[in-house]
Amino acid sequence: MKAADFAYEKPDNLNAALELLAREDCDMQVLAGGQSLMPMMNFRLAQPELLVDLNGVSELSFIEEQPETITIGAMTRYANLAASDVIKEHVPLFQMALPHIAHSAVRNRGTIGGSTALADPAAEMPALLLALEATITVVSVGGAREIPANDFFLGLYETALQDGEIIKSIAIKKAKPQNRFGFYELARRHGDYAMAGVAIASTSIDPVCDLRIALFSVSDKAHRLPHAELAFEGENLDDTEARDAAFQELDDFDFRGDLNADGDTKRHLARVVLTRALETMMP
């Protein structure tokens, strides 16, 4: 299929991009890596009047190390993240998850900002950001604001981004030696969207302190499991009461099925991925 006709702008700096995004006279879409948007446009499921291509905005592509955090520009591609020594050292959860995100060809184009802004319920990135309690900086002609990941993902393909805003960067706290991370997903073929997946981060595990569990590909969006997190606080990762509390939370969770797994299967697999991810984190 061929995309419907659209106007195309490729600004070469952020201000110019924001000026375009401030236009209210047309229906527009922002092109980042295009790994979801281009197929949607070719299927004519998306028919923007104007396409604003951010691939010329080089100032959005960076990985920056600060004393406490790593800041990643929205147009940074998965392949850049995977190749980065800074990410390797300071964001180990990304390192665990990146090989599961689609295939090389997609990772060469797909961006962290594009995936975050799309908020596909099956994608890994929203769950990673939830588990890492990342901070998302969004900008518009009116200025910038910072949104905690917990407040960013609102629902199915729905985020806190407002008209005229794009993601500028994402800040993640650098991992400390006592931090532990876990990631597990079940995909029918390597690189597919998962049937169920989980990303976990913990300040420490002996005993558990500040555990963050984020499920993905099970519902309308990536979800934290607050009761389970609380149940593990001060316990060990193999604590059966805490695990039962986590399973209890899953019993009440609003699972939504897809072509590969109905809600009950999602629930079952959520237990499995949670159990297995926690096992990988155990000393």
Added chain:
Amino acid sequence: MTGPTHIFDQPNAYIGRSVERPDAQRLVQGRGQYVDDLQLPRMVHAAFVRSPYAHAKITDIDTRAAEQAPGIIAVFRGSDFEDYVTPYVGTLTHLQGLRSPPQMPLAVDAVRWQGEPVVMVVAQNRALAEDACALVEIEFEPLEAVCDAETALEPNTPIIHSAYDNNRAWERLVDAGDVDTEFNRGDVTVVDHVFYFARHTGVTLEARASVVEFNPSDNTLIYHYSGQAPHMMQAILSKILSLPEENIRIIARDVGGSFGIKIHLYGDDLATAVAARILNRPVKYVADRNESFVSDIHARDHRVKGRMAVTSDGKITALEIDDLTGIGPYSMYPRSSGIECNQVLNLTGAPYAIDNYRAKGTIVFQNKNMMCQYRAVGHPIAMAVADGLLESAAHEIGMDVVEIRRRNLFKDNSYPTSSAAGMKFDDLSHQQALEKLVEFMDYDSLRKDQEAARQRGVYRGIGLVSMVEVTNPSPMFYGIGGAPISAQDGATVRLDASGALHVSSSITEQGQGTNTIIAQVAAGVFGVNIDRVKVTTGDTATTPYGGGTWASRGAGIGGEAVLLAANALKEQVLDVAGTILQCARESLSIDNGVVIDAQTGAERISLGELGRLVYYRGNELPSDVSPELVATRHYRVTDFPFVFTNGAMAAHVEVDQDTGFVKILDFWAVEDCGRVINPKLVDEQIRGGVVQGIGGAFYEECVYSEDGQMLNASMADYLVPMAAEMPDIHIAHIETPTKTSVLGAKGAGEAGTGGAPAALLNAVNDALRPLNASIYQMPMTPQRILKALGAV
């Protein structure tokens, strides 16, 4: 008789060697010539408005806005084609009782599947055509869709075709021996299962594509075709478009995979030809992936109830199956949609000596995309049902699955023989293949490993299949049923003035290496270096008449024609050489491009010199010598309806009982395709086939909603098997040449697809057995396995 051994044993023979593909460089460098690569002067592009409903009346079509859109050349509805198209009916007379209403390229009064083409838009380019498609307004009156084959014949189900009294398309019963007595005799163990095989499709790398040129000055039509049967297309287009057959030229250049998908007549392709004729300019249509999923034929979609009776010593006494399949709203033209069900009835249990066999087949119409022949037609169903029941029975009576096969497979010295369904077998090697497989896979060690793994809570399974494959079909397949489909093939071999060979053949290349094996046979039999052989296939204007490449017939039938033609040319060349050299032709031979003394090997005259002498300096020849340095031969299978092959395969899997995921640890195939012409190509055919079998067993499924919407018509949602999940596929051969030809080659193209699902099904059930679970539904998805385990 296996032919004169010297053809295959001489030092520069190519038959039996893994010769590199001469066209590989061209293809991997992106210099292939596919239909979509064609850019013709004045060419325009087609797109189609397809039905969003599975079943609806068309009450109005308004194309005015579309006709006014930029770049639009024409907009056609079904009724616009009525003066140009003779409706076509997809039935074969030998499938007695098979019925199907006449079809037209576009829907006229009603739509009967989601994806059926309704309006054709022709524009300056494809994007403009799609823009205008969005402007076509069609009013539909939705009707209740008939989707579930199991309820299609119930009295309260709507009837899809008002000309018929119900939705039945065909029924067949095979009844051999006395099945009821055997099942009821009391001293046998009876196992029964219901098998489900989902719809899937053959996802070709190159989508269906047509470029059609019509020249009104001489009333000729050129159809650039991505497919497998050029002469069939020529004949059916002639009939449907009322053009003389000789005025239609079909050209198939490179074809990016076909698997049976591209061997049928599709409404959109036919509409492209009609539009070219009406517009007097070339029209291109290339299916996009979404269109492919809703319009390329689907396959399988069978529900088979099966039961088998075995004695305590493992002898199968009776087998009974009841196959139900839905084929969509029509039987596909021209091969019909009856063949797969027919094959299931013919082939279930065919490797085994079973006296009492009853098989019922029912084909129903439904409001889903059409079903037809895809790689290994019927085989995966027949093999999975018979061998699924057999392994189940083995476990019931406590017998090893290898041993029960030994006791039931036809003995290797029992040929010629026939199966209960009437299939004639010769030159098969079931017992030898099984023993070779057992040794090849180290069966005993795997069983020990399986036991040890179970102690660790790891569930591994081993599953086998013994199989037959229908190859080298005779006219009994289609020709007898009235279809214009040739069962014979021809080859012309010509020596040019430089000493090079030019071979043209009616079989076709769609990626499997046909052109390579043609060159091998010609070079080896005639006696030139393979670099000096040029092969032409896929053009009705320049090749002999023949059937093309399907049903694993290319090498066996087309290869034999090449062998016969190369031999005939060799005789002609030796005649001329004898005259030139003034010696007895019997004393000469040809080796590596040179006529030699057969006894001493001494060089007498090069083929280049001989060619130049004949073509340029004919004055040096006696005036009564008129050399013909070209020979054409044709070949068909005469003594058998089909030349069956056999094989034995095994799968080793590990089932994760928590997730329902299956890891295929290893796969083995022992195949007897007669004489192997190119071992590497045969191995890759079998591997590719196994991969498609793995697709059917674990991944591929056209998922439909209850109202007939295909829900996963994209490459993101329709799961084809991918490299990361594929096991090592180990191949071994037994070579029992067929007596029906000198070459002795049988087909190999479909064995993997036909056999792998059965072995995988058995392996998964073997793994699940200690967990008291079983599954007889494909694809065996994680969710289905979890449900079988009672985990969800």
